[in-house]
Amino acid sequence: STTFGWSRYNSLAEIYTWLDGILAAYPEVTEGSIIGQSYEGRDIRAIKISYKEGNPGVVIESNIHGCEWITSATVTYFINQLLTSEDEQVRALAENHDWYIVPVLNVDGFVYSHEKDRLWRKNRQPSNTSSCVGADPNRNYDSHWMEQGGSSDPCASNYAGAYAFSEPEIKAMSDYIISIKDKLNIFLGFHSYSQLVLSPYGHTDLEFPDNYDDMMQVAKAYADAVEAMPYGSVYQIGSSATVLYFTSGGAKEWAYNEMDIELSYTIEFRDTGRYGFMLPPAFILPNCEEAMTGLLAMMAESDKLGYLKPKYVL
Numbered sequence: 283s284t285t286f287g288w289s290r291y292n293s294l295a296e297i298y299t300w301l302d303g304i305l306a307a308y309p310e311v312t313e314g315s316i317i318g319q320s321y322e323g324r325d326i327r328a329i330k331i332s333y334k335e336g337n338p339g340v341v342i343e344s345n346i347h348g349c350e351w352i353t354s355a356t357v358t359y360f361i362n363q364l365l366t367s368e369d370e371q372v373r374a375l376a377e378n379h380d381w382y383i384v385p386v387l388n389v390d391g392f393v394y395s396h397e398k399d400r401l402w403r404k405n406r407q408p409s410n411t412s413s414c415v416g417a418d419p420n421r422n423y424d425s426h427w428m429e430q431g432g433s434s435d436p437c438a439s440n441y442a443g444a445y446a447f448s449e450p451e452i453k454a455m456s457d458y459i460i461s462i463k464d465k466l467n468i469f470l471g472f473h474s475y476s477q478l479v480l481s482p483y484g485h486t487d488l489e490f491p492d493n494y495d496d497m498m499q500v501a502k503a504y505a506d507a508v509e510a511m512p513y514g515s516v517y518q519i520g521s522s523a524t525v526l527y528f529t530s531g532g533a534k535e536w537a538y539n540e541m542d543i544e545l546s547y548t549i550e551f552r553d554t555g556r557y558g559f560m561l562p563p564a565f566i567l568p569n570c571e572e573a574m575t576g577l578l579a580m581m582a583e584s585d586k587l588g589y590l591k592p593k594y595v596l
C-alpha cells in the first residue's frame with residue numbers, strides 16, 4: 283500500500299517511491315532512467331511510456347521551479363492515467379504517442395520548498411560571486427540566454443546562472459532532450475500559476491514563430507476544452523512575451539529553436555492568483571482533470587494540423 287495520492291501534495295521521496303511502483307507494475311511499457319544529478323546530488327529521474335516504439339514523441343518537463351507543486355502532482359496523475367485509464371480517448375492518447383516525462387526537474391528546489399521555504403523557486407547551486415543561492419533554471423537554457431527577462435544578479439529570482447547550462451539540472455535536461463531529439467514532436471513545460479498556454483517567444487514581442495498561427499490553434503483547443511468543462515477554468519493563450527513578460531534562456535524556446543520541436547509550450551496551471559503557488563490540495567484533482575482534458579484536445583488538434591507524424595523511421 284502507499285500513501286501516495288492526489289488529495290495532498292507528495293514529497294520527492296514519495297513521488298520517487300511511487301514511480302518505482304509504477305515501473306515495477308508496468309515493465310512492458312515503461313522505462314525509468316536517471317538523466318543526471320542535481321547540485322546537491324539527488325537523482326533527476328525520467329519515465330518513458332511507450333506502447334509502440336516509433337510513435338510521435340512528447341516530452342514533458344515538470345517542476346523546473348521548486349514551489350510549483352501542482353505541476354508534479356498533475357504529471358503523476360497524467361502518468362497514472364496513461365497506464366491505467368480505460369477511457370477510449372485516454373487509451374489512444376497513451377498508446378499512439380511515446381511519452382518522455384521528467385516529473386521533478388528541480389529536485390533540490392522542490393525539497394527546499396517542502397522543508398525550508400514554501401515559495402522557493404530556483405535551484406540550490408551557490409553562486410561564486412554572491413552569498414545568494416540558486417539560479418532560475420528556466421533562464422539557463424542556451425537560447426537567447428541573458429537577453430530580456432534574465433538577470434545577471436545572483437540574488438534575483440530570475441538569475442540566469444553564470445553561463446548557459448551552468449546549472450546541473452538544466453544540463454541534464456538538455457542532454458536528455460538532445461538524446462531523444464529525433465523522436466520529439468512536442469515539448470511541454472508545466473508551470474504554475476496563471477492559467478496560460480504560452481508559445482515562444484519569450485525574449486521578444488516583436489517576432490513570432492513561423493507557425494505561430496498553428497501553435498495558437500493548438501493552444502486554443504486546450505483552452506476551449508478546459509473552459510467547456512463543468513466549472514472549467516479559463517486559460518489565456520499567446521506568446522510568452524506578449525501574454526506574460528519577457529523571458530530568455532527558457533526551455534520551450536530552446537526546444538523550439540535548437541531542437542526543432544515545432545510545437546513547444548509552457549502551460550501555467552491553476553490558479554489566477556488567489557492562492558498562487560500555494561494552491562490548496564482540494565484543487566489538485568480538478569487541475570489534473572482539466573489538464574487531462576486540455577491535453578487530449580491539444581493533441582487532437584496537433585494531429586489534425588499534421589504535427590504528429592513520427593519523426594523517424596525504425
Ligand code: 0X9
Nearest residue numbers: 420473474484522529532533548
Ligand atoms: O517565469 C517563468 O519561467 C514562467 N512563469 S513562472 O511563474 N511559472 O515562473 C513563464 C515561462 C514562460 N516560458 C518561456 N518564455 N520560456
Ligand code: ZN
Nearest residue numbers: 347350473474
Ligand atoms: Zn514556473
